Amino acid sequence: MNHREGPLEPIHCEWSGPADSAQILGDTGSRLYRHRGNYRWEGVSPEPYKAPAEDWAAAQRMIFVGRAAEPIDFHLRYFELEPGGFTSLEKHEHAHVVIVVRGKGMVVAGPACWSVGFLDTIYIAPFTPHQLLNAGEEPFGFFCIVDAVRDRPQPLGPSELRRLLAIPSVRAVLRVPVEKGEGEAHSER
DSSP, X not given: OOOOOSOOOOOOOOOOSOSOHHHHHOOOOOOOOOEEETTEETTBOXXXXXXXXXXXXXXXXXXXXXXXXXXXXXXXXXXXXXXXXXXXXXXXXXXXXXEEEESOEEEEETTEEEEEOTTOEEEEOTTOOEEEEEOSSSOEEEEEEEESSOOOOXXXXXXXXXXXXXXXXXXXXXXXXXXXXXXXXXXXX
Protein backbone atom coordinates (compact mmCIF):
# COMPACT_ATOMS: atom_id res chain seq x y z
CA MET A 1 0.00 0.00 0.00
CA ASN A 2 1.32 3.41 -0.92
CA HIS A 3 1.45 5.94 1.85
CA ARG A 4 1.85 9.59 1.02
CA GLU A 5 3.40 12.03 3.44
CA GLY A 6 2.00 15.51 3.78
CA PRO A 7 -1.42 17.09 3.25
CA LEU A 8 -3.89 15.57 0.73
CA GLU A 9 -4.72 17.66 -2.29
CA PRO A 10 -8.41 18.22 -3.12
CA ILE A 11 -9.92 16.30 -6.03
CA HIS A 12 -11.42 18.46 -8.79
CA CYS A 13 -14.16 17.22 -11.13
CA GLU A 14 -14.60 20.12 -13.53
CA TRP A 15 -15.37 19.29 -17.16
CA SER A 16 -12.97 20.93 -19.57
CA GLY A 17 -14.41 19.60 -22.86
CA PRO A 18 -16.99 21.06 -25.28
CA ALA A 19 -20.02 22.62 -23.57
CA ASP A 20 -22.57 21.14 -26.01
CA SER A 21 -23.45 17.56 -25.00
CA ALA A 22 -24.71 16.77 -28.52
CA GLN A 23 -21.22 17.58 -29.71
CA ILE A 24 -19.86 15.15 -27.13
CA LEU A 25 -22.28 12.28 -27.64
CA GLY A 26 -24.02 12.72 -30.96
CA ASP A 27 -26.57 10.01 -31.77
CA THR A 28 -25.44 7.06 -29.68
CA GLY A 29 -28.01 4.63 -31.07
CA SER A 30 -29.27 4.01 -27.55
CA ARG A 31 -33.02 3.55 -27.33
CA LEU A 32 -35.87 2.78 -24.97
CA TYR A 33 -38.62 0.28 -25.74
CA ARG A 34 -41.35 1.54 -23.44
CA HIS A 35 -43.76 -1.14 -22.23
CA ARG A 36 -47.33 -0.30 -23.35
CA GLY A 37 -49.01 -3.01 -21.30
CA ASN A 38 -50.16 -6.51 -22.19
CA TYR A 39 -46.61 -7.53 -23.12
CA ARG A 40 -46.29 -5.07 -26.00
CA TRP A 41 -43.59 -2.43 -26.40
CA GLU A 42 -43.28 0.79 -28.41
CA GLY A 43 -41.13 0.28 -31.49
CA VAL A 44 -41.32 -3.53 -31.43
CA SER A 45 -43.86 -5.29 -33.66
CA PRO A 46 -45.01 -8.90 -33.31
CA GLU A 47 -44.14 -11.10 -36.27
CA PRO A 48 -44.49 -14.80 -37.06
CA TYR A 49 -42.19 -17.09 -35.09
CA LYS A 50 -40.79 -18.59 -38.31
CA ALA A 51 -41.90 -19.27 -41.86
CA PRO A 52 -45.13 -21.30 -41.89
CA ALA A 53 -44.48 -24.98 -41.20
CA GLU A 54 -46.02 -27.98 -39.47
CA ASP A 55 -43.41 -28.15 -36.70
CA TRP A 56 -44.68 -25.19 -34.62
CA ALA A 57 -48.01 -23.58 -33.76
CA ALA A 58 -49.55 -20.39 -32.33
CA ALA A 59 -46.20 -18.64 -31.79
CA GLN A 60 -44.90 -15.15 -32.49
CA ARG A 61 -41.74 -13.21 -31.76
CA MET A 62 -40.56 -9.65 -31.23
CA ILE A 63 -36.95 -8.62 -31.78
CA PHE A 64 -35.62 -5.95 -29.42
CA VAL A 65 -31.87 -6.04 -30.01
CA GLY A 66 -30.20 -7.62 -33.00
CA ARG A 67 -31.97 -6.33 -36.07
CA ALA A 68 -30.28 -2.91 -36.25
CA ALA A 69 -26.66 -4.17 -36.38
CA GLU A 70 -26.00 -3.04 -32.82
CA PRO A 71 -22.35 -3.50 -31.81
CA ILE A 72 -23.20 -6.15 -29.25
CA ASP A 73 -22.46 -9.86 -28.92
CA PHE A 74 -26.04 -11.00 -28.25
CA HIS A 75 -29.61 -10.60 -29.50
CA LEU A 76 -32.68 -10.19 -27.31
CA ARG A 77 -36.05 -11.48 -28.49
CA TYR A 78 -39.44 -11.98 -26.85
CA PHE A 79 -41.52 -15.00 -27.85
CA GLU A 80 -45.15 -15.59 -27.03
CA LEU A 81 -47.05 -18.85 -27.42
CA GLU A 82 -50.85 -18.86 -27.36
CA PRO A 83 -52.63 -21.63 -25.41
CA GLY A 84 -51.77 -24.86 -27.22
CA GLY A 85 -48.79 -23.21 -28.95
CA PHE A 86 -45.28 -24.59 -29.18
CA THR A 87 -41.93 -23.91 -30.81
CA SER A 88 -40.20 -26.23 -33.23
CA LEU A 89 -38.19 -29.14 -31.86
CA GLU A 90 -34.64 -28.28 -32.87
CA LYS A 91 -30.96 -28.20 -31.92
CA HIS A 92 -28.10 -25.86 -32.82
CA GLU A 93 -24.49 -25.13 -31.94
CA HIS A 94 -25.22 -21.92 -30.03
CA ALA A 95 -26.43 -21.90 -26.44
CA HIS A 96 -29.25 -19.68 -25.31
CA VAL A 97 -30.95 -18.39 -22.19
CA VAL A 98 -34.72 -18.22 -21.74
CA ILE A 99 -36.38 -16.09 -19.04
CA VAL A 100 -40.11 -16.70 -18.50
CA VAL A 101 -42.14 -13.53 -17.89
CA ARG A 102 -45.72 -14.59 -18.64
CA GLY A 103 -47.88 -17.65 -18.11
CA LYS A 104 -46.84 -21.25 -17.64
CA GLY A 105 -45.02 -23.57 -19.96
CA MET A 106 -43.12 -26.78 -20.43
CA VAL A 107 -39.53 -26.95 -21.62
CA VAL A 108 -38.00 -30.05 -23.13
CA ALA A 109 -34.19 -29.82 -23.13
CA GLY A 110 -32.69 -33.15 -24.12
CA PRO A 111 -33.89 -35.78 -21.63
CA ALA A 112 -35.16 -33.12 -19.19
CA CYS A 113 -38.75 -31.93 -19.09
CA TRP A 114 -39.49 -28.94 -16.84
CA SER A 115 -42.65 -27.10 -15.86
CA VAL A 116 -41.78 -23.38 -15.80
CA GLY A 117 -43.36 -20.10 -14.73
CA PHE A 118 -42.66 -16.45 -13.96
CA LEU A 119 -38.95 -15.58 -13.83
CA ASP A 120 -37.79 -19.17 -14.16
CA THR A 121 -34.58 -19.04 -16.19
CA ILE A 122 -33.42 -21.83 -18.46
CA TYR A 123 -29.97 -22.36 -19.98
CA ILE A 124 -30.07 -24.54 -23.10
CA ALA A 125 -26.63 -25.94 -23.90
CA PRO A 126 -25.25 -26.31 -27.45
CA PHE A 127 -26.71 -29.13 -29.56
CA THR A 128 -29.40 -29.92 -26.97
CA PRO A 129 -32.69 -30.85 -28.65
CA HIS A 130 -35.30 -28.49 -27.21
CA GLN A 131 -38.89 -27.34 -27.50
CA LEU A 132 -41.00 -24.87 -25.49
CA LEU A 133 -44.75 -25.40 -25.10
CA ASN A 134 -47.61 -23.41 -23.59
CA ALA A 135 -49.05 -25.43 -20.70
CA GLY A 136 -51.65 -22.92 -19.54
CA GLU A 137 -54.83 -21.07 -20.41
CA GLU A 138 -53.12 -17.73 -21.04
CA PRO A 139 -50.22 -16.78 -23.33
CA PHE A 140 -46.79 -18.12 -22.39
CA GLY A 141 -44.16 -15.40 -22.90
CA PHE A 142 -40.40 -15.47 -22.52
CA PHE A 143 -37.31 -13.50 -23.39
CA CYS A 144 -34.62 -15.40 -25.28
CA ILE A 145 -30.99 -14.28 -25.35
CA VAL A 146 -28.76 -15.75 -28.07
CA ASP A 147 -25.36 -15.08 -29.63
CA ALA A 148 -25.43 -12.39 -32.31
CA VAL A 149 -23.42 -14.65 -34.62
CA ARG A 150 -25.01 -18.08 -34.56
CA ASP A 151 -25.76 -21.13 -36.65
CA ARG A 152 -29.17 -22.05 -38.05
CA PRO A 153 -31.43 -24.45 -36.14
CA GLN A 154 -31.28 -28.07 -37.27
CA PRO A 155 -34.06 -30.65 -37.15
CA LEU A 156 -33.47 -33.84 -35.21
CA GLY A 157 -32.56 -36.99 -37.08
CA PRO A 158 -34.84 -40.04 -36.81
CA SER A 159 -32.61 -41.81 -34.26
CA GLU A 160 -32.39 -38.67 -32.06
CA LEU A 161 -36.16 -38.33 -32.15
CA ARG A 162 -36.65 -42.00 -31.24
CA ARG A 163 -34.29 -41.62 -28.25
CA LEU A 164 -36.21 -38.58 -26.99
CA LEU A 165 -39.57 -40.26 -27.45
CA ALA A 166 -38.35 -43.25 -25.43
CA ILE A 167 -38.34 -40.99 -22.33
CA PRO A 168 -41.90 -41.10 -20.91
CA SER A 169 -41.90 -37.55 -19.44
CA VAL A 170 -40.66 -36.10 -22.73
CA ARG A 171 -43.00 -38.19 -24.88
CA ALA A 172 -45.97 -36.93 -22.82
CA VAL A 173 -45.43 -33.28 -23.84
CA LEU A 174 -43.37 -33.23 -27.05
CA ARG A 175 -45.14 -31.97 -30.18
CA VAL A 176 -43.80 -33.29 -33.48
CA PRO A 177 -45.52 -33.69 -36.85
CA VAL A 178 -46.42 -37.17 -38.06
CA GLU A 179 -43.99 -38.20 -40.76
CA LYS A 180 -45.69 -39.65 -43.79
CA GLY A 181 -45.35 -43.38 -43.92
CA GLU A 182 -44.44 -43.76 -40.24
CA GLY A 183 -46.70 -45.68 -37.93
CA GLU A 184 -45.16 -44.42 -34.68
CA ALA A 185 -47.30 -42.70 -32.08
CA HIS A 186 -45.36 -39.42 -31.95
CA SER A 187 -48.12 -37.51 -33.68
CA GLU A 188 -48.77 -33.84 -33.11
CA ARG A 189 -51.19 -33.36 -30.24
